[in-house]
Amino acid sequence: MELFRIKKDIPFMSYGRLTTAISLVTFILAVVFLATRGLNFGVDFTGGTVMEVNYPQAANLESVRKAVDSIGLKEATVQNFGSSHDVLIRLPVKTGVSVAKLSEEVKTALVAADATAEVRRVEAVGAQVGDELYENGGLALFFVSLGIMLYLWLRFEWRFAVAAIIANMHDVVIILGFFAFFQWEFNLTVLAAILAVLGYSVNESVVVFDRVRENFRKMRKASVVQVIDNAITRTMSRTIITHTMTQTMVGSMLLFGGEVLHNFALALTIGILFGIYSSVLVACPIAMWLGVNRANLIGDVEKKEGGKKEVVVEPDPSEFAS
Amino acid sequence: MNRYPMWKNILVAVMILIGLIYTIPNFFGESPAVQITPAKSTTKLDSALLGKVEDIFKQEKIEYDGVYQDARGVKARFKSTDTQIRAKDVLQANLGTDYTVALNLLSRSPNWLRSLGAKPMYLGLDLRGGVHFLMQVDMKAALSKAAERFVGDFKIALRKERISYVGVSREGETVQIRFNNPDELAKAHAVIAKEYPNLTLEESTIGEERILTASLNLVEQKSIQDFAIKQNIQTLHNRINELGVAEPIIQQQGADRVVVQLPGVQDTAKAKEILGRTATLEIRLVDEEKSDAATLEKAEKGQAPIGDDVFKNRDGRAVLVKKNVVLTGDYITDAGPGVDSQSGRSTVNVTLDARGARIFQQVTRENVGKRMAILLIEKGSTEVITAPTINEEIGGGRVQISGMANTQEATDIALLLRAGALAAPMDIVEERTVGPSMGQDNINRGVHSTLWGFAAIAVMMMIYYAAFGAVSVTALAINLLLLVAILSMLQATLTLPGLAAIALALGMAIDANVLINERIREELRNGNTPQASIHAGYERAWDTILDSNVTTLIAGLALFMFGTGPIKGFAVVHVLGILTSMFSAVLVSRAIVNLIYGYRRKLTKLSIGQIYKA
Numbered sequence: 001m002e003l004f005r006i007k008k009d010i011p012f013m014s015y016g017r018l019t020t021a022i023s024l025v026t027f028i029l030a031v032v033f034l035a036t037r038g039l040n041f042g043v044d045f046t047g048g049t050v051m052e053v054n055y056p057q058a059a060n061l062e063s064v065r066k067a068v069d070s071i072g073l074k075e076a077t078v079q080n081f082g083s084s085h086d087v088l089i090r091l092p093v094k095t096g097v098s099v100a101k102l103s104e105e106v107k108t109a110l111v112a113a114d115a116t117a118e119v120r121r122v123e124a125v126g127a128q129v130g131d132e133l134y135e136n137g138g139l140a141l142f143f144v145s146l147g148i149m150l151y152l153w154l155r156f157e158w159r160f161a162v163a164a165i166i167a168n169m170h171d172v173v174i175i176l177g178f179f180a181f182f183q184w185e186f187n188l189t190v191l192a193a194i195l196a197v198l199g200y201s202v203n204e205s206v207v208v209f210d211r212v213r214e215n216f217r218k219m220r221k222a223s224v225v226q227v228i229d230n231a232i233t234r235t236m237s238r239t240i241i242t243h244t245m246t247q248t249m250v251g252s253m254l255l256f257g258g259e260v261l262h263n264f265a266l267a268l269t270i271g272i273l274f275g276i277y278s279s280v281l282v283a284c285p286i287a288m289w290l291g292v293n294r295a296n297l298i299g300d301v302e303k304k305e306g307g308k309k310e311v312v313v314e315p316d317p318s319e320f321a322s
Numbered sequence: 323m324n325r326y327p328m329w330k331n332i333l334v335a336v337m338i339l340i341g342l343i344y345t346i347p348n349f350f351g352e353s354p355a356v357q358i359t360p361a362k363s364t365t366k367l368d369s370a371l372l373g374k375v376e377d378i379f380k381q382e383k384i385e386y387d388g389v390y391q392d393a394r395g396v397k398a399r400f401k402s403t404d405t406q407i408r409a410k411d412v413l414q415a416n417l418g419t420d421y422t423v424a425l426n427l428l429s430r431s432p433n434w435l436r437s438l439g440a441k442p443m444y445l446g447l448d449l450r451g452g453v454h455f456l457m458q459v460d461m462k463a464a465l466s467k468a469a470e471r472f473v474g475d476f477k478i479a480l481r482k483e484r485i486s487y488v489g490v491s492r493e494g495e496t497v498q499i500r501f502n503n504p505d506e507l508a509k510a511h512a513v514i515a516k517e518y519p520n521l522t523l524e525e526s527t528i529g530e531e532r533i534l535t536a537s538l539n540l541v542e543q544k545s546i547q548d549f550a551i552k553q554n555i556q557t558l559h560n561r562i563n564e565l566g567v568a569e570p571i572i573q574q575q576g577a578d579r580v581v582v583q584l585p586g587v588q589d590t591a592k593a594k595e596i597l598g599r600t601a602t603l604e605i606r607l608v609d610e611e612k613s614d615a616a617t618l619e620k621a622e623k624g625q626a627p628i629g630d631d632v633f634k635n636r637d638g639r640a641v642l643v644k645k646n647v648v649l650t651g652d653y654i655t656d657a658g659p660g661v662d663s664q665s666g667r668s669t670v671n672v673t674l675d676a677r678g679a680r681i682f683q684q685v686t687r688e689n690v691g692k693r694m695a696i697l698l699i700e701k702g703s704t705e706v707i708t709a710p711t712i713n714e715e716i717g718g719g720r721v722q723i724s725g726m727a728n729t730q731e732a733t734d735i736a737l738l739l740r741a742g743a744l745a746a747p748m749d750i751v752e753e754r755t756v757g758p759s760m761g762q763d764n765i766n767r768g769v770h771s772t773l774w775g776f777a778a779i780a781v782m783m784m785i786y787y788a789a790f791g792a793v794s795v796t797a798l799a800i801n802l803l804l805l806v807a808i809l810s811m812l813q814a815t816l817t818l819p820g821l822a823a824i825a826l827a828l829g830m831a832i833d834a835n836v837l838i839n840e841r842i843r844e845e846l847r848n849g850n851t852p853q854a855s856i857h858a859g860y861e862r863a864w865d866t867i868l869d870s871n872v873t874t875l876i877a878g879l880a881l882f883m884f885g886t887g888p889i890k891g892f893a894v895v896h897v898l899g900i901l902t903s904m905f906s907a908v909l910v911s912r913a914i915v916n917l918i919y920g921y922r923r924k925l926t927k928l929s930i931g932q933i934y935k936a
Contacts (some may be wrong), residue, residue: 052760100455100594100750107591120760122590126751129456133886140884147876155869189819192881192892196823199877200830203870207837210866238840241786242833245779249829252775253822258767260448261822268826 009233013225016285023282026274027170030177037180042187043123045137047130049091049103052121053110058084060114067113071105082259086120099124137191144195145169148202156209157297159290160283164205167283168198171274178270184263193267200246201275204239205283211235212284216294224293228284243276324856324920326913334913337905338800344807347431347442353387354406355428357568358413358421359395371396371421375413382412395421399428425586426568443809446817446891449765451758452585453593457558457748459578464550464746465495465543472497472518472536474647479517485510488531496537507532520545547577553745555580561596564737575886580748590755596737598750603651603672603739606631606643607685608693608709613642633697635706636725643695643706648685653678657739659732660722668726670736679719687715696723698735768821775825776802779832787839789918789929794835797911801831804902809895817891827899830874834907838863843933852925860912867908875900 012019043050053064061078064087068076073091081088094102103122110117125133145165152161172194179186211231219227250272253265326334358375372391375398379386386409387399400406406425414423427450429442447454469492476490476499487510488500501507507525511534515523520542524535538546555572558580562570571583587593609630621632621640630642656673674682686694695709708725726732756764779798783791805824809816842859850858878900881893919925 098749098751100598100753103753103755104591104594118757118759119755120757122753122755124753126458128458129752136884136886140880143884144877144880147880148873151872151876155872188885188889189822189892192819192885192889195877195881196826196874196892196896199874202873203830203833206869206873207866210869214862234844235840238836241840242836245782245832245836246826246829248778248782249771249775249825252778253771253825256767256770256774257822258763260764260818261767261771264819264822 009229012229012232019281020285026174030174033177033180039180039186040183042185043125044188045130045134047093047125047127049124051089053087054118054120055085056116059087063113067109071109093127099126144198159287159292160209163283163287164202166286167278168201171201171278174274175267175270189264190267193264197271201279204279207235213297216297232280243272247272324853324916326916334910341803341807344440344810345803347429347435347440350430352427353399353430354403355397355399355426356410357397357424357426378416384409422563422566424566424568443816444813446815448756448818449761450585451756451761453587453590454754455582455750456752457580458751459551459554460747461547461578468546469495469497483513496535499534501532504532507534550745557744602699604647604697605649606647606695608695609642609644610692633704633706641706649678654739657736659736662724668729668732670723670732672721674719683717686712764818772825786931788931790839793911793914797906800910801903801906805899808898814894817888819888819892820895823892823895831903834867837866846933852928871900871904
């Protein structure tokens with residue numbers, strides 16, 4: 001079975017304007033949603049308390065609410081979660097009361113209201129710890145971007161590094177835009193997913209850039225546009241197959257992973273879908289406009305790798321001439 | 323040319339074998355067990371304990387699967403949790419307070435595996451249930467407490483040198499000594515500068531008085547803070563030992579935080595109370611001279627005479643005690659609940675160390691007929707537990723403190739005194755509790771995601787790439803095997819995000835095989851011979867695989883460096899998964915392909931799915 005029977009190279013670069021325009025629009029939309037709605041940060045970042053309570057029978061939200069109100073926590077939200085037996089209680093940070101004491105008070109009140117209540121999970125984060133996690137998350141994002149850029153710069157060329165990072169930051173902003181639009185909870189695991197996606201979709205750009213470099217070496221007569229079009233066309237099959245496989249795994253997480261992994265898997269899904277598009281159709285045009293060409297790519301590479309590389313079964317270059 | 327040298331084949335085989343051995347323990351599951359550890363560091367662990375435990379089991383007719391001794395203590399396995407709980411009670415009753423008996427789980431893997439050091443993966447709290455606390459040490463309090471100590475030290479030093487001063491007091495984190503004339507100040511300056519080189523001294527004048535201000539310099543501050551956190555960790559260790567938790571984790575995080583993880587603990591209220599209590603004991607003299615009715619009445623309203631503090635006793639009456647502290651809880655070596663033989667009331671019996679005993683003897687000798695107050699300081703409030711009259715000189719360092727409300731209180735206070743005081747108060751700033759049923763649910767979620775995802779990928783790969791797809795899937799399975807083996811070997815903590823990272827690692831690792839297979843197809847399409855295509859396919863895909871994995875690795879390392887808790891768990895597995903995938907996707911899959919095709923002379927077709935040729 002083979003899905004991709006492509007005779008001619010697809011002229012991706014001539015759609016450059018269109019694809020960039022689409023990217024720009026989604027990007028701007030994402031930024032607008034981020035600015036107007038903002039992210040729905042979980043307790044990891046804001047501080048506060050989340051409690052998951054299970055009842056053997058369908059939970060009576062009214063009585064749970066009353067129990068929480070009885071200890072003077074008016075700002076608490078109480079809602080069903082997963083099934084009618086499970087209740088999620090969210091409490092904001094209360095100044096002067098330690099997070100540990102607060103959760104214990106709520107627990108006592110819940111058990112007093114209904115002795116069958118079982119607290120299955122408590123996550124309580126003090127305001128200061130939340131701020132630090134927020135800061136560390138930002139630092140992690142910064143260093144991942146910096147590290148990847150440095151590596152691509154060393155291995156390829158600064159134009160590729162810049163193009164890849166722009167393409168992938170664009171993915172990150174779009175994922176954040178989705179989370180802002182739907183007001184999905186943004187917690188530490190989602191941040192982990194975003195950083196993982198960042199590393200993963202740079203792969204995509206790397207695979208294409210590798211091919212571009214190889215093509216510059218082989219297709220001596222071809223223009224830059226032809227070289228890039230050929231590289232994208234030839235790696236397209238791999239791109240689709242790989243992403244389908246990864247998405248299969250992530251889909252399995254979405255199905256079986258439960259509530260804790262749900263948003264993690266969602267972030268990965270959006271990241272993978274947009275990653276395919278942006279790492280190819282955003283990164284390549286940007287690299288082209290930045291002026292990638294044979295001279296600045298191969299001259300550099302052959303100096304570095306010329307000696308140690310063995311040349312294997314070189315196909316006839318004329319084959320690529322069309 | 324598609325043959326591996328023998329050493330490479332052996333390398334692959336050995337790696338798979340090691341992977342198998344270290345993965346197997348994960349399939350045996352765990353059985354209920356109890357863990358017996360010495361309660362105090364002074365109690366020696368010897369082989370006699372092993373025999374003793376066995377004897378107790380035989381006596382009480384408790385069926386056990388096995389008893390083992392390791393560096394930390396003795397462990398015994400049982401068939402059911404009922405026997406486990408009965409065994410715990412019986413052991414605790416028979417062994418007394420010298421040993422802590424805690425419920426635990428032990429791997430059911432056979433002895434030969436255990437002797438190889440093969441253990442199942444170490445599950446994090448979100449997978450096995452338990453509590454995680456992040457505790458913040460109040461460093462300001464540690465510094466003022468240190469300053470408080472200097473107040474007493476200065477007085478002794480000045481008295482010894484016969485320097486007359488007006489007063490010594492603590493102001494925030496500094497200590498001020500007031501003098502009437504500059505000569506005495508100069509003398510004092512010299513003495514203190516010599517004895518306490520780590521203090522910064524400043525002179526100033528307010529009105530008639532000359533003031534010498536001593537403050538801690540940065541070096542001293544840091545050493546006090548280091549000491550405070552070390553002392554707190556030690557105290558937490560002692561207290562948790564008393565709670566009887568198997569495999570607790572107590573670690574310093576950053577300069578002023580401590581992580582406490584208590585697997586399997588469900589009574590979070592009790593755990594918080596024991597961990598958070600900052601009770602310390604102080605013994606001070608009651609100021610008898612000023613304890614007349616008028617002063618006491620004023621004191622009730624909060625006006626204490628100079629040099630005294632006023633505290634309430636258990637009846638709510640004010641007691642005037644001198645500011646000078648005779649003894650603190652630091653001198654206590656042991657404490658236990660007891661009953662007073664005459665009154666029949668609950669007491670706490672305290673044993674002091676040699677220095678404490680000497681001070682206590684001297685103070686009681688000099689103050690016969692006066693009253694001595696025993697103060698319990700907890701969460702900033704001080705209470706006079708009892709203030710008995712000193713009838714005679716007390717030597718030997720054994721002190722009985724009466725005035726306990728009941729046996730429970732006597733037991734609690736004894737525990738706190740025995741476990742030592744916290745050098746500075748601590749607050750819980752983060753709590754994560756996971757119930758035991760939730761833990762099992764989380765394991766199932768992670769495992770189901772991985773297995774179903776794997777199955778779907780396997781089917782798709784085999785349909786699309788035929789035999790090469792099967793090779794890729796085998797390589798992927800070996801990747802999973804190696805990853806689980808490494809996690810088991812390192813005993814890295816596996817969390818739910820970690821399980822997600824295993825799934826994700828597999829989903830990403832298949833990329834390498836897709837790259838290789840696509841390359842081989844392309845070479846074939848270009849009209850190369852099958853053997854040459856295999857060779858070129860692997861060779862050319864390698865650069866790309868390396869590049870793409872390095873970028874993923876960078877993301878993983880950054881996550882590891884900046885992540886805490888769940889993120890760190892994710893990052894560890896993510897990074898390890900990338901490393902094992904490079905090995906399995908390239909070396910292992912090539913070895914299999916070589917075995918299948920490498921020895922065929924006349925190879926005309928590869929089973930890699932249908933290829934469209936132009």
